[in-house]
Amino acid sequence: MPDWTSEIESRLASLRLTAGREAEIVEELSQHLEQRYAELRDQGVAEAEALALVREELLGDESIAERMRPLRQANVSPVVAAGAPRRELLADFWQDLRLAARMLRKQSGLTLMVVLTLAIGVGANGALFALVDRVLLRDLPLPEPDRLVTIWERTETTPQSLASPLNMLDWERRSQSFDAIGGHLTGVFAMVLTTPQGAEAVMRQWVTAGIFDALGVKPVIGRTFFAADDTERKQSVVLSESYWRARFAADPGIVGQSLRLDGDLYAVVGVVPDQAEILGRANLWGLNFIRAAPERVRGQYPFRTVARLKPGVSLEAAQAEMEGIAADLAREYPATNEGRSVVLQPLRDAVLGTELKRTSVLFLGIVGFVLLICFANIANLLLTRNSARGNELAIRSVLGADRRRLKRQFATENLLLAGLGGVAGLALAGALLAIAPAAIPQDLLPSGVEIGFDWRVAAFCIVATLAVALLFTLASSAQVAELTALREGVPSGRRMTDRSSRTREALVVGQVATAVVLLYGAGLLTRTLITVDSVDPGYRAPSVLSLFVDPLSDSYPTPEALLQFYGAIEEELKANPGVASTAWTTTLPLGPSFAGKLFYDVDGEPAFVPAERPTAEMQIVSTGFFSTLDLPILAGRAFDDGDRPGAMPVCIVNEAFVERRLRGVEAVGRTVQTWQAEDSSQPPRTCEVVGVAANAKRRADEPEAPSQIYYPFARLPDDDIYLIVRPVAGDAGALASSVRAAIARVDRESLVSVTDIATLESVARDATARYRFRALLIGAFAGIALLLAALGVFGVLAYTVQRRWREYGVRMALGARRAAVVRLIARDAARLLIPGVLVGGLLAVVAGQLLGAMLFGVRPFDAPTFTLVLVVLAATAAASVIGPAFRATRIDPVGALRSD
């Protein structure tokens, strides 16, 4: 029996099958051929002819190798010579990937560092990007947001003022540019919803009929307001979707029912999606009647407006038309509209105010800087690693690996690294955004604008990751070219040319510069925070509890009943041995206020024309106010029980009022006239100044104390009021539950909602929340930057020491002292730090100017901050020099000279 094995083997040779597979095929095929031969012989075919026939089987139309070439099994890669020149991309990639994974596992420390750095860079920046994206890049979450504008009234003194309801109606009637115009009051306040189960607070905002059409918000169920609801004065509300779901379990039957709010019945006409919260964080919106308002209302300006431009109408065209209409109105109603015009602003700009944009631009700057510093750091780590692999590269290239193949190997490693870092970064971004709503100050983002993790953030992270991979690949390609060029020589990392080192040094200089900029920015913002946090609020009481008390509108119909109710609560609290004193006020120091501004004149002083009258902040306070806060009365007296209706009208002014308006002259006994509004169509309120109080801060960052006028509560009882309670000793927060219980004992029928329970300390903290947020944020990033820069300096120095091992050895063998070697290393460190500090310093001066608007109590160029930055940097630099220097002084000269 002839043996076909060698015949088959020779035909398969070109396929480079694995040995095992080739043996199988040879076995199978030779069996076939043997059987065929045996059969032919059985049939009586002569031996020679049978042999020829069988051999013919192997020939066929194409050779067997030709037919097998497309098969996978014929494409097994050779086991040896990783990096050999090959053409099969996918197989190579797979091989590269496995090799890359092996390399990364082997250098797990470095891998971990790169992945962590990248995770921080991508993750933190991804989270910040979500905010920037929402504020700077993306449209409002409303249909066709480009058509939405705000119409402001404009006077000579106020470029953007709120709108009068009657003007709004005239705009609507006379203009052709808008599909709808609506208005809303800016405040969102609690109302008491009474149900058979008891009373609860709901957040309500007043709007006019056109508002939802203007926003383009379609009702989820029911309808929104019609103009007819206004004309017929139907008390009605629209619920927000989330409130409807949470409170009424998404019951569609709610439409048509009535809710008892502050004692009055309001019909629910519909439910709108939460997008409408762009107006304010309300649970429901109540219809504000404006269509039958008397003409005198034209002089009141309570509304913010939202208008929807007709398709194709430009802002400019609408502006031109509206100016014409405003001019007509000024002619027709000179008493109120003289000198009034209008100005249109895209709603997006009106909603996302300059403050928010400023913060976002700051963030954008930080995003860029920190990404850069992360990139630089990783690039540095990888460059160090690559040069350490000089030997490996040289050997592989001598063994026949071509450069392209080696570059691809590096690219694969970088991609794998970047991928790992990117995934970790995505996870970090997701985690940060999950906790972000709790961390960012509540009033930083306008209501209805939420930030969260979405595909755009994911895309940002992925693009950043890919950019990293690309950048590193470019860098390492250049290095591969350099390293493999050395293959003729003895492969040794020591022979690295200087180019890579210079790149690395430049990167570190950049890192140091970035760290300087961020540290300086963090320093300025921290000093601002310290300034606003340590601002003297004016009052001296160490701890005071405040509660917002809102009685139902018809539960205490007369001022007397209201005062009696408030008095009863104070009586009840007096019985509490822990309470030192209590008072009522419309305004909290460093907190919100329910009383507005007043225009005023002082008798005996030169009078102003109405439009130029100075303003003062109005506050309505009860007799105990000054003693409860321990706000000093500097002259005259505080309010007392005699300041009640029927008695002579009195007021108290503050120090700033006296200094500014009366040039420090004695104020007690003077008569002050005040107006609620700019126009003087209403008669003024006249009162006599009986005391001068110390300034109480209204805002932490007000450059100078505002003028303040206090009115006695007994004369002007208000039903939007804060109760303040001062404990005998200790933390006022501990009184919260007993104060609530005292109110409940007086308010047996639950006709009052008590909300916003907080100590004045926490109110003050909230007031500076955005400063804290900014300082914390940039501080955190500056910390990261500093750490990365320190690692960068350390890395370069450590590498230099390693590279110059022999040189140090020679020096020491020739008698150099250890101190001299340390000096050498310190000089290397200085070469990195000094240019970094210089460049960073220049940039920091620019950055300080850019930060100017966010600073308070500190100038953009602040020498102490700068000095502190230098000290921190010097300390960090010293820390990163110690390690390498120590290593260099331990060099054994003989060993160093013997080592290759």
Next chain:
Amino acid sequence: MLARELKKGSAELIILASVEVRARHGYEISKLIEAQSGGEIKFHVASLYPLLYRLEERGWLKGRWVEKAGQRRRRFYSLTAEGHHVLARQRETWQRFVRAVASLTGVSHA
């Protein structure tokens, strides 16, 4: 012998059909095809085995070495579940094709 093109187009179908009922080894498959086609269709070693390996790589056939007492081991090929699907589909396609050619050319179906 049929035209080369026709054989090429139907080769996969023929091979799959040959092992539909039970697993067979390569030689058996070639004999079966030759016998059932009345000698019209023959597969050489050089074309049969690469085809078997290709169908195996696609997951339509499964090859297994089977050892019987006192004999050399042989590699048997059987249809996989996916192979059964493919066979049914190809059979249907082929039938449609044959019918279409028949009605176009007036060659009656045998």
